[in-house]
Amino acid sequence: MSILEIKNLHATVETPEGTKEILKGVDLTIKSGETHAIMGPNGSGKSTLAYAVAGHPKYQITQGEVSLDGEDVLEMSVDERARAGLFLAMQYPVEVPGVTVSNFLRTAKTAIDGEAPALRTWVKDMKGAMGDLRMDPAFAERNVNEGFSGGEKKRHEILQMQLLKPGIAILDETDSGLDVDALRIVSEGVNRAKESTEIGIMLITHYTRILQYVKPDFVHVFVNGQIAEQGGPELAERLENEGYDRYLVGSGS
Numbered sequence: 001m002s003i004l005e006i007k008n009l010h011a012t013v014e015t016p017e018g019t020k021e022i023l024k025g026v027d028l029t030i031k032s033g034e035t036h037a038i039m040g041p042n043g044s045g046k047s048t049l050a051y052a053v054a055g056h057p058k059y060q061i062t063q064g065e066v067s068l069d070g071e072d073v074l075e076m077s078v079d080e081r082a083r084a085g086l087f088l089a090m091q092y093p094v095e096v097p098g099v100t101v102s103n104f105l106r107t108a109k110t111a112i113d114g115e116a117p118a119l120r121t122w123v124k125d126m127k128g129a130m131g132d133l134r135m136d137p138a139f140a141e142r143n144v145n146e147g148f149s150g151g152e153k154k155r156h157e158i159l160q161m162q163l164l165k166p167g168i169a170i171l172d173e174t175d176s177g178l179d180v181d182a183l184r185i186v187s188e189g190v191n192r193a194k195e196s197t198e199i200g201i202m203l204i205t206h207y208t209r210i211l212q213y214v215k216p217d218f219v220h221v222f223v224n225g226q227i228a229e230q231g232g233p234e235l236a237e238r239l240e241n242e243g244y245d246r247y248l249v250g251s252g253s
């Protein structure tokens with residue numbers, strides 16, 4: 001059982017024009033087994049929320065709290081956050097030259113579990129998960145994200161999640177740029193991970209499309225650095241029909 005609690009989170013970033021506040025008081029609680037969709041227009045601060053919780057050094061937390069199972073996340077290094085059970089699938093996954101997928105995953109698994117996985121079950125688990133995600137086994141020996149297509153990068157993110165079994169996973173636009181088949185495969189991967197462990201998911205998305213496959217328990221509308229409204233799956237349907245215009249009036253963005 002994991003619980004991520006975000007309270008009144010404010011975060012800034014340094015820009016050439018000066019310090020800019022991007023998160024303006026975010027409150028959100030995610031428990032194991034729950035899927036929370038975070039939906040909002042471009043530039044509203046969704047990725048900043050993901051990075052701030054994951055510990056990206058570019059984002060300065062100026063106010064508020066983040067805790068995981070009662071432990072202060074903001075006091076933890078990025079590594080400690082991962083070991084505590086936090087996982088971030090980035091909107092734009094980065095290349096890791098010279099490190100193969102196979103080595104990367106095994107190193108991450110070892111770091112998170114505190115011991116190396118037993119080789120035989122590990123190889124079997126990895127091959128199984130890659131097969132589930134329709135990834136060519138040859139991917140295991142390729143360098144992380146080097147020359148990967150958009151869809152391959154997203155599958156690789158879900159492969160990590162499936163193998164690392166985090167308590168709380170933040171998926172930042174894991175659906176963007178995927179064709180219908182890839183979207184279904186990636187979504188099935190998310191659902192499998194949800195079934196095998198009681199994972200709590202923050203599913204950041206710009207579109208309602210993925211929510212037809214990965215059913216959210218809660219939907220939060222994210223506008224101008226804050227949650228503007230929350231509801232159930234029906235809220236996603238309304239956003240599909242009406243867009244974000246009603247929230248943007250007077251927000252100044």
Ligand code: ADP
Binds near residue numbers: 014015045047048
């Ligand atoms: P979203 O993911 O909702 O599209 P982002 O969190 O990526 O939004 O960005 C929110 C706002 O913060 C945007 O105006 C963006 O330009 C700005 N921003 C985010 N990161 C940085 C950064 N590292 N430097 C400067 N501006 C940034």
Ligand code: MG
Binds near residue numbers: 043047
């Ligand atoms: Mg964006």
Ligand code: MG
Binds near residue numbers: 091172
């Ligand atoms: Mg983003």
